Every structure is written in structure tokens, then in C-alpha cells.
Amino acid sequence: MKISREKWSSNFSEWFDWVISQAEIYDYGRYPVKGSGVWMPYGFKIRQNVTTLIRKLLDETGHEEVLFPLLIPETLLKKEAEHIKGFEKEVFWVTHGGEDELEERFALRPTSEVAITLMESLWIKGYSQLPRKFYQIVSVFRYETKATRPMIRVRELSTFKEAHTVHETFEDAARQVDEAVEIYSKFFDILGIPYLISRRPEWDKFAGAEYTIALDTIMPDGRALQIGTAHHLGQHFTKAMDYKVQRADGSHVHPHQTSYGISDRVIATVISINGDDHGPILPPVVAPIEGVIIPIPGKSEEDTEKINKYAMEVESVLKNSGIRVALDASEDKTPGEKYYIWELKGVPIRIEIGPRELNSGTAFLKRRDTLEGKSVKREELVKEFRNLEDQISADLRKRAWEQFKERVKRFQSLDEAKKFLENRGGIAEVPWCGQDSCGLKIEEQVQARVLGTPLKPEPSGNCVVCGKPSTNILRIAKTY
Numbered sequence: 414m415k416i417s418r419e420k421w422s423s424n425f426s427e428w429f430d431w432v433i434s435q436a437e438i439y440d441y442g443r444y445p446v447k448g449s450g451v452w453m454p455y456g457f458k459i460r461q462n463v464t465t466l467i468r469k470l471l472d473e474t475g476h477e478e479v480l481f482p483l484l485i486p487e488t489l490l491k492k493e494a495e496h497i498k499g500f501e502k503e504v505f506w507v508t509h510g511g512e513d514e515l516e517e518r519f520a521l522r523p524t525s526e527v528a529i530t531l532m533e534s535l536w537i538k539g540y541s542q543l544p545r546k547f548y549q550i551v552s553v554f555r556y557e558t559k560a561t562r563p564m565i566r567v568r569e570l571s572t573f574k575e576a577h578t579v580h581e582t583f584e585d586a587a588r589q590v591d592e593a594v595e596i597y598s599k600f601f602d603i604l605g606i607p608y609l610i611s612r613r614p615e616w617d618k619f620a621g622a623e624y625t626i627a628l629d630t631i632m633p634d635g636r637a638l639q640i641g642t643a644h645h646l647g648q649h650f651t652k653a654m655d656y657k658v659q660r661a662d663g664s665h666v667h668p669h670q671t672s673y674g675i676s677d678r679v680i681a682t683v684i685s686i687n688g689d690d691h692g693p694i695l696p697p698v699v700a701p702i703e704g705v706i707i708p709i710p711g712k713s714e715e716d717t718e719k720i721n722k723y724a725m726e727v728e729s730v731l732k733n734s735g736i737r738v739a740l741d742a743s744e745d746k747t748p749g750e751k752y753y754i755w756e757l758k759g760v761p762i763r764i765e766i767g768p769r770e771l772n773s774g775t776a777f778l779k780r781r782d783t784l785e786g787k788s789v790k791r792e793e794l795v796k797e798f799r800n801l802e803d804q805i806s807a808d809l810r811k812r813a814w815e816q817f818k819e820r821v822k823r824f825q826s827l828d829e830a831k832k833f834l835e836n837r838g839g840i841a842e843v844p845w846c847g848q849d850s851c852g853l854k855i856e857e858q859v860q861a862r863v864l865g866t867p868l869k870p871e872p873s874g875n876c877v878v879c880g881k882p883s884t885n886i887l888r889i890a891k892t893y
């Protein structure tokens with residue numbers, strides 16, 4: 414028997430608010446600063462498992478973790494004209510220290526390009542020190558004026574991983590952007606999150622970038638969510654800040670840079686992408702508790718005692734093998750009430766230990782995603798548990814990709830694309846001649862956002878606006 418996904422898909426936003434509060438993941442809307450949420454212990458552990466994973470992927474590809482000041486002086490932030498133009502409406506300012514007005518305002522960093530470029534100009538003088546790849550996982554602040562949403566559109570991005578790299582040439586920076594996209598692809602593949610990689614249109618790239626590559630997923634309500642971006646910054650910041658490095662031939666050149674970021678949105682997505690009306694289904698790799706043991710009382714006090722004792726043995730066998738396991742031995746709830754709570758918390762495997770398991774020396778493993786269960790011998794428990802986890806991870810990833818692929822559709826006319834986006838939602842692909850004017854018209858007529866173009870051009874048919882032969886397809890979607 415499957416659990417319905419009615420609420421999860423048709424009232425996703427309500428479902429998400431209900432899950433993050435009832436599963437005690439993230440307290441949003443009650444802390445008296447709009448757009449700031451609180452990571453509660455269980456949610457903090459999910460966040461920790463996610464950041465541990467991205468740290469691993471960055472550390473093993475030559476990135477060095479750093480930690481920069483939160484405050485950026487106004488004159489520094491304004492060094493790069495496009496950058497400040499793109500952010501000036503989003504910056505929070507600090508104007509006083511105690512009673513004293515500061516002689517210069519400080520910005521709460523909205524992102525750290527100028528801060529990092531300043532210190533790079535002091536640390537890195539010559540080509541032999543390049544390329545250099547830094548990253549930090551910090552809070553950044555953006556005065557979002559659109560409706561804020563927990564984790565998805567916040568004003569304090571409390572899990573902002575920003576990477577910044579320096580290169581001798583444009584080409585090497587372009588190679589780095591490709592590496593960043595590969596790292597993000599691997600990251601989302603491990604998390605089981607489907608995505609499309611698109612080059613953002615010229616009119617929607619990061620402020621101060623040559624070009625932007627973005628990874629977009631589709632949330633249960635059919636809206637697209639940008640979950641990662643990588644920017645080729647060229648020499649925009651190094652020229653604005655007159656930062657040069659010495660080349661092998663003794664000449665000096667402004668180095669080229671990239672930056673790439675992900676945020677709390679990744680956690681919102683990993684909670685939401687596989688869910689049902691009982692709550693989220695967390696992939697084992699990020700689940701704070703991979704398996705929860707629920708003892709089922711016996712007919713007599715004596716039996717129940719034996720069952721609890723056996724359950725504790727099962728707990729230590731799993732714990733000793735490095736599995737994050739919990740034993741819910743609370744006396745004040747029935748097994749059914751416990752099932753409800755742990756399903757709401759998205760625990761991927763439930764281990765039922767009752768009279769039958771006690772007598773046969775087995776454990777009953779129940780999957781959170783399909784609700785299928787199977788009995789395993791106690792001696793095989795760790796191996797069977799790990800195998801089941803691998804099966805669940807693969808099935809969750811497969812199901813998410815199947816749903817995703819159903820929601821990416823190609824159309825030859827704008828009307829069909831518009832209808833599709835208004836009904837089910839998803840990402841529509843239409844033939845495009847490559848002219849910005851047509852691209853902007855598409856956004857207008859479809860009342861949706863252009864996500865951009867595939868990295869490998871896919872000309873097919875005639876531009877849906879002007880009728881000229883297409884040079885590529887354009888992806889459009891209702892977005893967050």
C-alpha cells in the first residue's frame with residue numbers, strides 16, 4: 414500500500430511549512446527578523462550532513478576553506494560597478510558602532526567577490542601560485558523584496574557555500590567553471606536531486622560576470638528552483654581593483670576569476686524532492702537517523718522486557734557498525750504513534766522488533782519510501798541494512814529523475830508551452846533564434862522566466878517568436 418502524495422504535490426508550500434515545523438527541522442517565521450530562520454537540532458544535522466558532503470567534494474578537488482569577515486566597507490563593495498548595480502537594492506548596511514555613527518557604512522556581505530579579491534591581491538602575486546581555489550560556508554545577507562520562503566528565498570542565507578578562484582587566463586577560468594558544474598552535478602547526484610544545466614541568458618547573468626551557468630531543479634509544485642550557479646567573472650573584479658599578477662615572461666596581467674555558490678535551497682530540495690503525505694523521505698546519505706528501532710510489546714511484562722533487551726542489542730550492533738540508529742523505547746506511545754513520528758521525520762528505514770523477531774532471532778526492516786518490509790536474520794543485519802540503504806538511495810534517485818524528465822517538455826509553439834507551464838508546471842523548451850529581443854518577448858508572452866540554453870546547442874525548428882531558423886532551444890519555467 415502506498416502513501417498518497419496529494420498534499421506533497423498539490424499543496425507543496427503548505428506541505429513544506431508543515432514538515433519543517435512538525436519534524437522540528439527549521440523554525441521559520443517566529444524569530445523576529447523577516448527572512449531569517451532557525452536551524453533546530455534535527456534540521457541542523459541534515460544541514461551538517463549536506464555541508465560535510467560538499468566540503469568533501471571541494472577539498473578533494475584542490476579547494477581551500479577560508480573564513481572572511483562579514484562586513485564589507487561601502488567603498489570596497491562599490492569597486493565593481495556592475496556588481497554594485499546588481500546588488501545595491503539588496504544590501505543590508507551597518508551604520509553605527511554603539512552610539513557612534515560609523516564614518517563609513519559597512520555592508521553585510523551579500524556575496525564576497527570584492528572581499529576575497531582584495532586579499533588575493535595581497536596573497537597571490539605570480540603565475541606560479543595559480544590557479545588558487547578558495548571557499549567558505551557562511552551566512553550572507555540579501556534584502557529580498559519578493560515574498561520570502563523558508564530556506565528557498567531568505568534574507569539571511571545561513572548555509573551559503575561560496576567558492577572563488579583565480580586564474581592566469583580566461584581559458585583556465587572557463588575550465589574551472591566546467592569543473593564547478595561537474596562538482597555540483599556529482600553533489601546533486603549523490604543527493605538524488607535531478608537538475609538541468611543551462612547557460613543563463615545575457616540579461617539574467619550574475620552581476621559582474623562574463624557568463625553564468627546554472628543548475629535548476631523542479632520542485633513538487635512544478636516551479637523551477639535555481640539550486641546552484643557558477644560564474645565566469647573574467648577580469649571584471651581584478652580590473653576594477655587593479656589587481657595584477659606577474660606572468661612567466663615578466664609581464665603583468667589582471668588575473669581571471671570564477672565564483673560558484675549553493676545555499677540553503679539545497680537542503681529544502683533534498684527534504685522535498687522525495688516526499689509523501691506522511692512527510693519527507695530523506696536519502697540515507699543526509700538522514701540524521703538512518704534507521705529507527707521500534708520495539709513492539711509482547712503479551713506479558715516478561716516478554717516485553719525480553720523484547721526491549723533484544724532491541725538494545727540490535728541497536729548496539731548497528732551503532733557499532735557506524736550506522737546512525739535510534740531506539741525509540743518511549744513507554745507513552747504505541748508503535749503506531751511512533752511510526753507516524755519517524756515517518757514525519759523522513760527516517761529511511763524502520764526496524765521493528767516484536768515477539769516474532771525475538772523468537773526467530775530476526776529483525777523486520779521496513780522501507781520509508783515503498784513501505785515494503787522484510788525479515789532479516791540478526792547475523793546478517795548490518796549487511797542487509799546497508800544493502801537496503803543502497804537500494805533506497807538508487808530508487809529515490811531513479812524516481813526523482815523519472816518525475817523530473819516528465820516535466821521537461823519540448824514545444825514548437827509558445828501557446829502550447831504556456832499551457833503546459835500553467836497546468837502541470839515544469840520546464841518548457843522552445844526553438845529560439847538566439848536574439849535577446851525574442852527571448853525577452855518569450856518571457857513576456859509566457860509570463861515565465863527564461864532559464865537559458867543547454868550548453869550544447871540543440872537547434873530544432875523555427876524560432877517561436879520571429880520564425881527564423883533556431884540556433885538553439887530556450888528553456889522557460891515558472892520559478893521561485
Ligand SMILES: Nc1ncnc2c1ncn2[C@@H]1O[C@H](COS(=O)(=O)NC(=O)[C@@H](N)CS)[C@@H](O)[C@H]1O
Pocket residue numbers: 523524525526555557564565566567568570574575576619639640641642644672673674675676677678
Ligand atoms: N534569497 C535566497 N535564498 C536562498 N538561496 C538563494 C537566495 N539567493 C540566491 N540563492 C542561492 O544562492 C546561489 C548563489 O547565489 S548567486 O547570486 O547566484 N551567486 C553568487 O552569489 C556568486 N557569488 C557565487 S557564490 C544561487 O544559485 C541560489 O541557489
